[in-house]
Amino acid sequence: MAQTLELPSQSAPVETSTRGRRGSPWTGLWAVVGKEMADHLSSVRMQILEVLILLTAVGAVYAVMQNVRQTVSQDPFIFLRLFTTARDPFPAFVGFLSFLVPLIAIAISFDAINGEFSRRTMSRVLAQPIYRDALLLGKFLAGLFTLSLVLTAIWLLIMGMGILGLGLPPNGEEVARSLIFLVATIFYGGIWLALGMVFSTIFRQPATAALAGLSVWLFFTIFWGMVTSLLARTLSPVTYGFPEEILRQLQTEQAISRLSPNTLYVEATLGILNPAVRSFGILLPSQLEGAVVGAPLPLAQSILLMWPQLTGLIAATILLFALAYVLFQRQEIRA
Amino acid sequence: MVEVSTKSAAPPQAATEAVLQAVNLTKRYGAAVAVDNLNLTVARGEVFGLLGPNGAGKTTTILMLLGLTEPTSGMVRVLGLDPARDPLAVKARVGYLPDAVGFYDELSARDNLSYIARLNGLPRATAQQRIRTAIDRMGLSEVIDRPVGTFSRGMRQRLGVAELLLKEPEIIIMDEPTLGLDPEAAQGFLRLIRDLKHDGITILLSSHLLHQVQAVCDRVGLFSHGRMMISGTVAELAQRILGGGYRIVVEASGDQRAIKSALLALPGVKKIEAAEREQFVIVGDRDLRADAASAVVGVGGGLVGLDVEAPSLDEIYATYFKEATNGANA
Numbered sequence: 001m002a003q004t005l006e007l008p009s010q011s012a013p014v015e016t017s018t019r020g021r022r023g024s025p026w027t028g029l030w031a032v033v034g035k036e037m038a039d040h041l042s043s044v045r046m047q048i049l050e051v052l053i054l055l056t057a058v059g060a061v062y063a064v065m066q067n068v069r070q071t072v073s074q075d076p077f078i079f080l081r082l083f084t085t086a087r088d089p090f091p092a093f094v095g096f097l098s099f100l101v102p103l104i105a106i107a108i109s110f111d112a113i114n115g116e117f118s119r120r121t122m123s124r125v126l127a128q129p130i131y132r133d134a135l136l137l138g139k140f141l142a143g144l145f146t147l148s149l150v151l152t153a154i155w156l157l158i159m160g161m162g163i164l165g166l167g168l169p170p171n172g173e174e175v176a177r178s179l180i181f182l183v184a185t186i187f188y189g190g191i192w193l194a195l196g197m198v199f200s201t202i203f204r205q206p207a208t209a210a211l212a213g214l215s216v217w218l219f220f221t222i223f224w225g226m227v228t229s230l231l232a233r234t235l236s237p238v239t240y241g242f243p244e245e246i247l248r249q250l251q252t253e254q255a256i257s258r259l260s261p262n263t264l265y266v267e268a269t270l271g272i273l274n275p276a277v278r279s280f281g282i283l284l285p286s287q288l289e290g291a292v293v294g295a296p297l298p299l300a301q302s303i304l305l306m307w308p309q310l311t312g313l314i315a316a317t318i319l320l321f322a323l324a325y326v327l328f329q330r331q332e333i334r335a
Numbered sequence: 336m337v338e339v340s341t342k343s344a345a346p347p348q349a350a351t352e353a354v355l356q357a358v359n360l361t362k363r364y365g366a367a368v369a370v371d372n373l374n375l376t377v378a379r380g381e382v383f384g385l386l387g388p389n390g391a392g393k394t395t396t397i398l399m400l401l402g403l404t405e406p407t408s409g410m411v412r413v414l415g416l417d418p419a420r421d422p423l424a425v426k427a428r429v430g431y432l433p434d435a436v437g438f439y440d441e442l443s444a445r446d447n448l449s450y451i452a453r454l455n456g457l458p459r460a461t462a463q464q465r466i467r468t469a470i471d472r473m474g475l476s477e478v479i480d481r482p483v484g485t486f487s488r489g490m491r492q493r494l495g496v497a498e499l500l501l502k503e504p505e506i507i508i509m510d511e512p513t514l515g516l517d518p519e520a521a522q523g524f525l526r527l528i529r530d531l532k533h534d535g536i537t538i539l540l541s542s543h544l545l546h547q548v549q550a551v552c553d554r555v556g557l558f559s560h561g562r563m564m565i566s567g568t569v570a571e572l573a574q575r576i577l578g579g580g581y582r583i584v585v586e587a588s589g590d591q592r593a594i595k596s597a598l599l600a601l602p603g604v605k606k607i608e609a610a611e612r613e614q615f616v617i618v619g620d621r622d623l624r625a626d627a628a629s630a631v632v633g634v635g636g637g638l639v640g641l642d643v644e645a646p647s648l649d650e651i652y653a654t655y656f657k658e659a660t661n662g663a664n665a
């Protein structure tokens with residue numbers, strides 16, 4: 001052996017170079033997406049939720065069908081009614097989606113990161129020539145694609161049932177409107193997906209992360225309405241009962257309620273699926289000027305109407321993903 | 336500066352090319368120092384053992400070598416590359432077997448490995464063929480399509496090595512590879528390490544079970560509280576720390592005190608470690624059996640038993656740290 005004992009006195013530069021890393025951060029991204037999607041689609045957890053959403057879709061559409069069949073000839077947007085009409089005991093299908101989609105998204109993502117730690121696969125995977133970026137984005141995209149796949153299948157199913165049950169094909173505008181609705185639904189799911197990933201990065205226990213995600217979901221589904229009116233009453237109180245005061249309070253309430261992804265989603269769907277909707281919430285006489293009440297808005301106008309809500313959904317998704325990204329990059333990788 | 340750059344720029348010289356290098360490497364977690372000014376060089380083809388008790392900083396060192404944890408200060412070079420700047424190139428050529436290696440339990444051994452192959456960007460055909468070869472070599476061909484959830488600890492460990500073989504690495508880093516294996520499996524694993532060395536792979540392994548790995552390591556570094564206390568071949572360490580480090584066990588009847596002083600007076604005896612109930616343990620710099628026997632007989636004692644133990648890492652380790660701690664206390 002040529003080596004002799006090393007003494008800890010080698011003189012060499014102390015050099016830390018953290019700036020600029022070589023190689024694409026997306027190396028291996030599609031390998032991750034492929035693996036994760038295969039996992040989701042074959043997992044029992046997902047299959048249960050798929051069956052649930054399928055039953056909901058069939059039930060809701062069937063119930064609506066009983067109702068609208070008589071009015072087929074008069075209604076130019078009969079297919080959109082399949083999504084929006086509530087009929088006892090069924091709420092509208094969009095109502096179902098607004099609370100089922102978060103559930104699916106959380107179920108997909110709550111153990112995305114901490115699951116790799118608890119299975120002790122994280123350090124093994126990150127020892128492969130990929131960056132953490134690819135792992136995180138790959139998991140997110142796999143979730144989003146899975147969600148898209150499920151929702152698109154449901155969309156096709158509803159359209160198919162509509163064609164069979166109503167005996168006529170949807171017109172171009174109905175297809176366009178319901179596709180935009182599909183996109184909004186996917187990004188609504190994206191928010192909850194990203195939120196689930198944030199929690200799965202923060203909490204090392206998957207059960208804790210799932211619970212945290214479900215708490216937020218419950219909070220927005222059940223309690224946000226109460227919180228909103230409470231806050232609005234505190235922030236803009238009605239002291240003298242002037243109409244301006246009441247209006248201000250209503251506006252405050254609406255602004256606060258829009259912090260909830262549920263509100264954004266419901267408004268976005270309402271705007272695009274119901275052409276008669278020309279404003280959300282308080283309708284002022286000035287907004288009605290020159291409008292024929294009850295006349296449907298053209299598609300472009302409806303898109304313009306729900307545009308802020310749609311971009312809000314997308315922005316929130318991106319922000320939450322960025323948060324998960326920052327948290328994950330800082331995390332210590334130890335098996 | 337000059338020394339380092341000439342080293343990495345020089346053409347590979349079979350035995351002396353440094354493939355792993357750490358210079359004044361330090362990692363702090365808040366106020367706690369996990370790795371303290373580590374200097375380490377591993378030459379191509381070597382098996383280097385990073386030895387130390389739990390919490391010594393072995394895993395932290397390994398993570399920094401792989402670029403999975405950023406050093407607080409200091410320099411790391413792996414195959415001449417900086418793992419913090421060039422992690423993809425480093426990780427494509429270095430295989431890492433973490434301690435307590437985990438797999439996706441619901442996937443088969445084959446599927447687990449194909450995921451890793453895809454992450455490495457191996458073409459499908461190459462991947463399939465390499466997976467087959469690696470699995471066969473690790474003796475797992477019978478269970479290749481079984482879910483990994485059904486595997487024993489030893490099988491998982493071998494699957495972990497099969498995964499390393501996939502990317503045909505130049506360096507393999509293993510963290511506590513024999514941890515949790517029964518003695519027989521551990522021995523099998525050490526044989527495997529020798530095979531890998533034979534293939535020309537440089538190996539860095541960490542362990543707190545010193546006696547287990549001393550047989551396979553060309554050189555070892557003793558690690559404690561984030562510091563590399565000493566490094567070299569086992570023989571060198573023995574020479575340096577134990578001054579030869581031969582332990583001779585003498586069992587003798589007769590005047591115990593006279594025997595003890597006679598033994599102590601022998602040239603080459605460093606000390607008497609234990610003296611109890613007609614048994615003495617002498618530490619000497621060579622095999623002193625003959626001298627000890629005549630010393631016992633010389634003072635009228637009866638020789639009952641005589642045995643010698645060659646130096647072992649455990650002793651070196653225990654002795655060194657006892658001395659180091661005493662020195663620090665003094």
Ligand SMILES: Nc1ncnc2c1ncn2[C@@H]1O[C@H](COP(=O)(O)OP(=O)(O)O)[C@@H](O)[C@H]1O
Pocket residue numbers: 332364367368369387388389390391392393394395396
């Ligand atoms: N993320 C961390 N935060 C704070 N201290 C840490 C962290 N990781 C490791 N340490 C500390 O660093 C020291 C070295 O740990 P480690 O490298 O795992 O030792 P070994 O692998 O030799 O058992 C330990 O004292 C441990 O408590």
Ligand SMILES: [Mg+2]
Pocket residue numbers: 390393394395434510511
């Ligand atoms: Mg360790």
